[in-house]
Amino acid sequence: MSFKYNKKDKLKSKKLIDKLFNEGKAITVYPLRLVYLKTDFDDGSTLKTGVSVSKKLHKTAVARNRIKRLLREAYRLNKPLYFNNSSTSYAFMILYLSKDGTTFDALNDSMKRVFKKFVDKTSDSLN
């Protein structure tokens, strides 16, 4: 798996997103919240991920776009470090909970902690 994050790996289907929020589980490491669900995909990709920022917390489109871009970048760079060997496929939704702005370094750090927690938790449940 590489650093790429193209159309196939994005979570787009409205149906799937509804299902994810209804049936999925969540991990919160402030300021991030990861909602995940184990599913299978038709097009062969193992992970589908979307990001979201509330309009209530960040009023302007510029602020929301900025945070979403940083979230995608952090996800793209950290993905191979944690999921290179996993064969099970998941749908992810990453939410940004803080009201304040952020920097790439801070977000990168918290993204790593979220994935670490996720990997620990899922491997525990398998055992």
Place this chain on the structure above:
RNA sequence: AAAGUAAAUCGCCUUAUCGAUUCUAAUUUUAGAGUAGGAAAGUCCGAACACCAUAGUGCAAUCAUAGUGGUUAACAGCCACCAGUCGCAAGGCUAGGAAAAGUGCAACAGAAAGUAUGUACAGGUAAUGCUGUAGUGAAAUCAGGUAAACUCUAUGUGGUGCAAUGCCAUGUAAACUAACGUUUGAGCGUGCACGCGCGAUUGUUAGAGGGUAGGCAGCUAAAGUUUGCUGGUAACAGUAAACGCAGAUAAAUGAUAAGGGUAUUUUGUUCUUGUUAUGAAGAGAUUCUAAAACAAGUUCAGAAUAAACAGAAUUCGGCUUAUAGAUUUGCUUAAAUA
């Protein structure tokens, strides 16, 4: 100088690495090219385009506009001029038709706010609110004010909006139940009238229910952008050349690092100017100098900090609002300061 005023331009840049998306090649993972604004925003006007079976007319209502002329595909925009108003001025602002067509409204105060009528003082008369002043009020005897009150005049105006609309996929579903309607006309474009015909195999309304929430087209070359020339006071028009300029859909246009430029603050430093004697002259008033100190400006170097408003969603023309900082040009200056 400073202050003001009008207009225009820019809105950090470069490189490397890792990505996103569209198109074109080859072809199955490579290469090349493109990729956000002046407001992309608000959705306030005007259009294009699409649908409302086809294609229309009149009236009314509604709504909009409102000096004159020009400009434009169109406009409530823009340009020029006139008028009013604010400003010393440059210049700014103006929903700027009609109150002698009619209806209405005017609290409190005041005698009286149109059905008019009368207090005090003065003047005047045969006599009288007959005349003036005072008093109330935004407005007072003359009529006026108000049309962002109704209204009148002139001009214009069908509705819905790309979540329009067409096709594909999915679903037993153009299915089922009730009411209304059957050529004597329900409905067909929201009020009335006319006209036109369509019309039971797919009428209208309501109920209950099934499916989808996906894809393709619409979708980006356009009343296009830049520069020059010609006409016009100008808005703008004509013409020639060059350019080919976003197309995403839980939302692309990014992230990181390095370097550079700009502004502010601060440290050191170069130079200039000013102030100060504790120095010097003198009997003294006072005068001269300025090592040092302080203040202001300035040269160079370093450090830190900061960099606005804001993100396309069918497309154009405007308007409105937000906007750190920088640059350029024209014009004005009454009073006050140097």
Place this chain on the structure above:
RNA sequence: GACAAGGUGGCUGAAUGGUUAAGGCGACGGAUUGCAAAUCCGUUAUCUAUGAGUUCGAAUCUCAUCCUUGUCU
């Protein structure tokens, strides 16, 4: 994206262009009570989203801005 509706004290909610704006629920103080509740009396508060305009006068009319809510397939 396209198109609509609204904004009045802490909450709810009325108003013909005419006295810094009705009423209710609250809150506070007093009376009542052995103490409370209920009841009665009084008080409170920068209340018409913001900024302009029309008018003698604006919560009301007009324009712009801000905020909130709704509709669509």
